[in-house]
Amino acid sequence: MFVIKYRKIFFIFTGVIVASAIFSIIFFGLNFGIDFTGGAIAEISYKTADFEKEKIPSKEELEGQLRNLPIGGFSIRPTEDDSFILRTRNLTEDERMSVIKALSFNGEKDVIQKRFNSIGPVIGSELRNKALVAIGIVIIAIILFIAFVFRKVSEQISSWKYGIVAILALIHDILVPVGIFAFLGYTTAVEIDILFVMALLAILGYSINDTIVVFDRVRENLRFNNENRSKEEFDITVGKSLNQTYMRSINTSLTTLFVLLALFFVGSEATQNFALVLAIGIIAGTYSSIFFATPLLVTVERLSNKNK
């Protein structure tokens, strides 16, 4: 299998990807939404007949209305369907009512409040901690699980190393979408919200599955060799296993990508970013299980047997 043979090239390639993802995260930073930082977001529109579109106030007019309210800094962004999205710090109920009153030009215009979210900073930071803890526990649990499942094939390399390799691949799979979103957050103001974190969690589950399938095949071939007393180099076995499973990896990713693409193009705006993160993560996951995790097994085996 050429992937095993030229694994160093793929390691370098993977390294470049991971390095640029980390660079992107450090350089651009993560643009956390109000889910995590606390704050308020409101989407409003004006009730007008189609022929009266010019009666919808402009962004500047609305800014003028809000400027004198004691709500601190704010931003207004018009959307495609003649709505406005207003962001402020988190508002109390009285403040919210004063904002709506100002936006209605003291009752002159009919404001429709499509959604309003105000999240206190404590809730926001708690959410962030919870998400991090969840990711941490998932990672530990999966290392333990893989070490357990692979305990019977630890002749070439010990079983917990399969777990570590799988987790390294997982870290790659998480870093890539986060890096891309750091860049997107910088260029297009895409925010990291709770759905983004959920997409990351879903990638965790999905790409570990992907890696396990390849490793399982390695395990099966190792056991088969054992039973038939056939001597085979570890890298040959791994290459063969990869050969037998890459079709399945690609096909499975394709089917999931179909749904995600549908969600991205047909689905609601709310889940568009979610679908994008997941799609990036799944492509990264399929890539890493074939081109990174599996060749890495061979390298780990070389290293640990050299030390013996």
Add this chain to the structure above:
Amino acid sequence: MWKIRIIALVILIITVGIGYFNYSSEINPDSRFPFKLGLDLAGGAHLIYKADISELLPEDVDVSMDALRDVIERRTNLFGVSEPLVQIEKSSVFAGGERENRLIVELPGIIDITEAVKVIGETPLLEFKLVNEDAKPLEDGEKFTQEKFNEMFITTGLTGRFLKRAQLEFGAGGASNYLQNEPIVRLDFTKEGGDLFADITKKNVGRTLAIFLDGDLKSAPVINEEITDGSAIVSGGFAPQEARALVRNLNLGALPVPIELVSTQTIGASLGKDALDKGLRAVAAGLIVIAFFLLFWYRLPGFVAVASLAVYIIIMLALFKLIPITLTAAGLAGFLLSIGMAVDANILIFERMKEELRGSFASDIDGTQTYADTNTAIKKGFARAWFSIRDGNISSIITAIILFWVGTSLVKGFALTFGIGIIVSMLTAITISRIFLYAFGKYENKGIIKFLFNSGIK
């Protein structure tokens, strides 16, 4: 052979039955099993209140929070919304700092939270406090602070939590004509509250008991004797209207602890419906593409995979109705991902079957290349794919359990549908696909059969 075909037929009939249940319970508005849509899809308000428990003894916190929930629940019923949800939540242990006690209120269909917040916030906070006679009176120029307040009034533990009911009465006057025809509010305590009141009055004869409503001093009668009948009277110079509103509010429940609104989220019904419609359309479009892909790439087994996927979706929809699971955008995402996993199990199996048909494993026993017939290939394909499916799915289930355990309500919704989806998909993608495949019968791997069981573009 016929036995397996009959089983396959029975599965199909049952599936059609479940499908009919899904359909009929959806078109019938009075059905006991509608889909439950979360706030983000149906529209509504989600409010988070923080409870101030600083004045409570630690052992009283849970009881008071339960009482708080009951009170708010009674109040939210005033809205007449179909299913208001009131929950207690403690802030996460992982958040650091002191654990906050919170109350989550969900009001489906309520968009204008002004009214909602008002009705919930109107719940009066009733407290009985003893006046501390040893406290120094305010000096000139000294500011009235919370500390000063706490020094002057001693918490008795008797609050609105112990109230059984309130009644409006008009003072009969008595000897001094003191309360003649003035509206007064009569409070009847619960058994527990009555005992507490008796205890307080017994121990503090001659002292002043201050009655606070929402932090305002309403009246401060002097305790003349022990009161054992479990009732008290508040007379604060009420206007009749005011007294009537107070009685109504007290009967709906006085808050046992003060609360503060820390987070609100509302989503308009049109926005929610839009999200739902588009989400469903996306899922349908995705499924159609998957079905074409499976048919094109895996041919006959692909057809079986599509059939078992249909069974899977019908079973999942029925479970959403029966359990019931509240569907949110996050929950739908979990469901979507579990569809991917269900298809994955079949793809794994079909790839292994193909290997068997090509004879890659059958040749090893005695060196001769024997090609498996379709039945043997199905049997071995399933057996060999099983370990991968098992390990992959267990790791996904572990992920789902951890997310459900640690996550917030949104993450929980995702984890729940994802987890249930994986478990059900193991049934449909493995057991049911196998029965369907066997039902086609046993054939040599050549000619049209070879084409049907092969895959890819070749």
